[in-house]
Amino acid sequence: MFHLDQCNVRIVQDQDVKGLISMSKTIWDGHDYIPTILDKWLPDGHFFVAEYHGKIVGCVKLSLFPDNSLWFEGLRVHQRYQGKGIGKLLNEFAFNYANTLKSLNPLLSFEFCTYYMNHESLHMAKAAGFKPVKKYYVFEKRGVRKMLEPTIITDFDISLFKQHKDYIPCGWQAIHNNPASIDWIKSKCTVFQTPQGVYLYGGLSQKNVLFLQEPKYDLRKELPYFQYMYGASKSIEIIIASKWKKHLDTIQALGFKDWEGPLTKPNMLVLRK
Ligand SMILES: CC(C)(COP(=O)(O)OP(=O)(O)OC[C@H]1O[C@@H](n2cnc3c(N)ncnc32)[C@H](O)[C@@H]1OP(=O)(O)O)[C@@H](O)C(=O)NCCC(=O)NCCS
CATH class of the missing domain: 3.40.630 (Aminopeptidase)
Structure with a gap:
């Protein structure tokens, strides 16, 4: 039985690399790009993982792009743990973090890109107030x-x-x-x-x-x-x-x-x- 309240979102650490790679192997039939960009995302910061009983079960990344754009990307939940609220938990964490950044820089806009058939992602985005532009x-x-x-x-x-x-x-x-x-x-x-x-x-x-x-x-x-x-x-x-x-x-x-x-x-x- 899975307990969402035992799932913890925190800033990524170097030792999470193995867990992130094995989590991302379960995404898009193993074609996820995350393993190929970890060397850039880890030092860049604003990168978070969801941990459940010591196992990495999800992640999300915020990236600062030019002209005050805060880009949400890399939202992933281990396939076996999908549909249990972890994606929402990661998103909420990312939002709280993003709002803190926005309180320091009110010009920040929150943006991301997704596939038109990614219903989970679009559902979460709509609930959070994102609009297609x-x-x-x-x-x-x-x-x-x-x-x-x-x-x-x-x-x-x-x-x-x-x-x-x-x-x-x-x-x-x-x-x-x-x-x-x-x-x-x-x-x-x-x-x-x-x-x-x-x-x-x-x-x-x-x-x-x-x-x-x-x-x-x-x-x-x-x-x-x-x-x-x-x-x-x-x-x-x-x-x-x-x-x-x-x-x-x-x-x-x-x-x-x-x-x-x-x-x-x-x-x-x-x-x-
Ligand atoms: C997208 C993803 C991160 C969602 O994670 P998750 O842990 O399964 O999501 P949750 O269980 O927290 O559910 C999130 C919301 O999506 C909703 N949802 C799930 N499937 C849905 C569907 N087919 N249509 C509409 N909404 C859906 C859930 O009901 C929930 O909303 P609610 O809390 O308002 O009920 C996960 O499916 C994933 O890793 N997918 C592959 C990678 C990917 O597509 N990433 C996003 C790239 S932009």
């Missing part, structure tokens, strides 16, 4: 054999992102479109150009290619350039602004898919409170 399409496709080297652009400023007025999704982390974000973007992402388009390649672990311009050109010709960025990876992921939905059919005809099948609705949501 931006939507995107994320697609995945098997890689292609041919690779072509794009031109890497290092000298750019925020005007490059004028098609993404509010947020710039760097993978599943969306950064404010603000001059303060430029250093963050340059340190974590790569901008590349092909003869047809300009893109941002970034993301925490699994990377995505964000279209910086409307894809009203021959997308098939872009695939070898995307593959170059991914190297030997067997799949390519792209992010398209929802305002460009008229290109969905062309994109899906090339074999790009949502994990659950063909897409009609945006599947990546940015929520804010």
Whole structure:
């Protein structure tokens, strides 16, 4: 019998790494990215674990992004312990912590990103007062054999992102479109150009290619350039602004898919409170 009152949320410690890795192996059939970013999240702080009888059963991370954005991420509960209130407990802890940070910096906004079918996460977000503020399409496709080297652009400023007025999704982390974000973007992402388009390649672990311009050109010709960025990876992921939905059919005809099948609705949501 599980007792939620015996579950304790606390700041992560170095010795939690093993427990975090074994917990995350139970998430998304073992495809969780958390083990790959622990070396960054541990020293960054604002990282919490739920412990039950000495075992790590969940975690949540808050990250300070440019322009006073407090980003909620990495909410996980060990599969065997899901549905018992631990996710809610972690969220409440994160909120209390976030509110303390906000009392020191009233400009902070709370934000996060989730998948449109993540009902638990959306339910908790709604209850906590988050509202969807931006939507995107994320697609995945098997890689292609041919690779072509794009031109890497290092000298750019925020005007490059004028098609993404509010947020710039760097993978599943969306950064404010603000001059303060430029250093963050340059340190974590790569901008590349092909003869047809300009893109941002970034993301925490699994990377995505964000279209910086409307894809009203021959997308098939872009695939070898995307593959170059991914190297030997067997799949390519792209992010398209929802305002460009008229290109969905062309994109899906090339074999790009949502994990659950063909897409009609945006599947990546940015929520804010
Ligand atoms: C999302 C996750 C962290 C939730 O943790 P959990 O411990 O199972 O959640 P809880 O038991 O605390 O339940 C949280 C809330 O979700 C609700 N919920 C659960 N399943 C639901 C569903 N299918 N639809 C709507 N609400 C649902 C619960 O009723 C509860 O709300 P309530 O307290 O108002 O009743 C957990 O499922 C998980 O680790 N999933 C995989 C990783 C993931 O998706 N992380 C979030 C990325 S943004």
